[in-house]
Amino acid sequence: MALEVRKKERENSQSLIRRFTRRVRNSGLLIRARKSVYRKRKRSKQLKRRAALRREEKRKEYEKMKKLGQKTY
Numbered sequence: 001m002a003l004e005v006r007k008k009e010r011e012n013s014q015s016l017i018r019r020f021t022r023r024v025r026n027s028g029l030l031i032r033a034r035k036s037v038y039r040k041r042k043r044s045k046q047l048k049r050r051a052a053l054r055r056e057e058k059r060k061e062y063e064k065m066k067k068l069g070q071k072t073y
Helices: 013-027 029-037 045-068
Strands: none
Touching: 013 029
């Protein structure tokens, strides 16, 4: 989606720039562009599975340390 702003008769460059920036802001182009730049990718099934296994191991280790009365930090 291209925005086009043409200089009106007897319009100075500052008001032209102001009009252009207002038009860009209202169009939602910047918001859409920022969303695509900072978009997070979804984790793959394998990564989710690995993370779940890691959490489970840590939980078991934590419980074992707690039973032995050792510090768990």
